[in-house]
Amino acid sequence: MARVVVIGATGHVGTYLVPRLVEAGHDVIAISRGNAEPYMPHAAWKSVEKKQMDRAAMEKDGSFGQAIRALKADIVIDKICFTLESAQQLGEALNGHVGHLLHTGTIWTHGRSVAVPTREDAPKTPFGEYGIQKKAIEDHFLREAKLHGLPVTLIHPGHIVGRGWAPLNPAGHFNLAAFETIARGGQLTLPNFGLETVHHVHADDIAALFMAAIGNWRASTGESFHAVSEQALTLRGYAEAMYRWFGHEPNLAFKPYDEWKKDQTPEDATATLEHIARSPNCSMEKARNLLDFRPRYSSLDAVQDAVGWLIEAGRIGS
Structure with missing residues (x-):
């Protein structure tokens, strides 16, 4: 070839x-x-x-x-x-x-x-x-x-996202503690109303x-x-789906970003701001029309594949 x-x-x-x-x-x-x-x-x-x-x-x-x-x-x-x-x-x-x-x-x-x-x-x-x-x-x-x-x-x-590394989590950063909180059914606090998007x-x-x-x-x-996947996720919708994936009902709280960041590391707070300030939600129509391409994974499918690997690797515990 x-x-x-x-x-x-x-x-x-x-x-x-x-x-x-x-x-x-x-x-x-x-x-x-x-x-x-x-x-x-x-x-x-x-x-x-x-x-x-x-x-x-x-x-x-x-x-x-x-x-x-x-x-x-x-x-x-x-x-x-x-x-x-x-x-x-x-x-x-x-x-x-x-x-x-x-x-x-x-x-x-x-x-x-x-x-x-x-x-x-x-x-x-x-x-x-x-x-x-x-x-x-x-x-x-x-x-x-x-x-x-x-x-x-x-x-x-x-x-x-994929098997082998940590995905962007429902709090908008990469700290695995967010997934661990969800895995044990603990309360996860999200910035604002959790309606910003990630894709x-x-x-x-x-x-x-x-x-x-x-x-x-x-x-x-x-x-x-x-x-991108066919649909972006709100932080809130993403978190709720992951709670249910781990077998729990959602347990969420919300704070305005400026209050929320006080409880985060500077690195996590900055990462979240970088993502929610953009809140991407992009179309795949062009690839579908010109290249006959459709993504195989939804956002949740992709994240859950990655999180499943992290669990297998012992990097996420409850």
């Missing part, structure tokens, strides 16, 4: 994407900075060529893009591009030398939603360095696609969307696609 380079291959999505690529018959080269292993084992990794590259160091002398180009890939999937300068260097090196470049963005390019579910073509007003840089990358790549024929596709994930996506659904984009090259190049 094709020769595929995956930059950041052993991360959340790469753990699921690389085996899909191998099983589809592609020749895969996995690029990583060190010797990190994928989150979940899979026999497909035995047939993957692994290469180590220190992207940050190589970008300083301008060699990273050329090093990727020298691999003579048909397809390059970039999972770890976070600045406009990084995107420019890679895009300039690959344009005319690769059949398909796929970039991992983020739904945080939208900033605050106006109308929901938010579509890809909605006006974007990101805030925070991460979202601002990712929008700059998107603008650059889509402009290069239009003006210079760069065969690029952008995939914008929501809150990524999860299983890492394997993101991997499947990358595969759909590769398989529908004409429809996907020059386009951006959300990668």
Whole structure:
């Protein structure tokens, strides 16, 4: 089939994407900075060529893009591009030398939603360095696609979850204590009225969307696609569902955010504010219409798969 380079291959999505690529018959080269292993084992990794590259160091002398180009890939999937300068260097090196470049963005390019579910073509007003840089990358790549024929596709994930790491919890942060409180039926306090939204996506659904984009090259190049579940969750609805999943009736309390944060660690309070200030709720209509793609996992299915793994691993107790 094709020769595929995956930059950041052993991360959340790469753990699921690389085996899909191998099983589809592609020749895969996995690029990583060190010797990190994928989150979940899979026999497909035995047939993957692994290469180590220190992207940050190589970008300083301008060699990273050329090093990727020298691999003579048909397809390059970039999972770890976070600045406009990084995107420019890679895009300039690959344009005319690769059949398909796929970039991992983020739904945080939208900033605050106006109308929901938010579509890809909605006006974007990101805030925070991460979202601002990712929008700059998107603008650059889509402009290069239009003006210079760069065969690029952008995939914008929501809150990524899967077996092997902790998901964003109903309190809007990543502290496993929230799940432990729910697991024992204790009272969980949420900020405000718990009506802000979070929009999860299983890492394997993101991997499947990358595969759909590769398989529908004409429809996907020059386009951006959300990668989320079919429906976002309110914090309250998310918490209530998890109580019932653990066999309890919901036991919730609510406080205004400024009061709520006094009982949290600074790290947890900041993480929650970052999420509820955006309250994403994104549409999957475009991927459905152009790529015939539908996510397999609902938000709750995805979270419960991840939490089930955490229980098995002894990381959540009651």
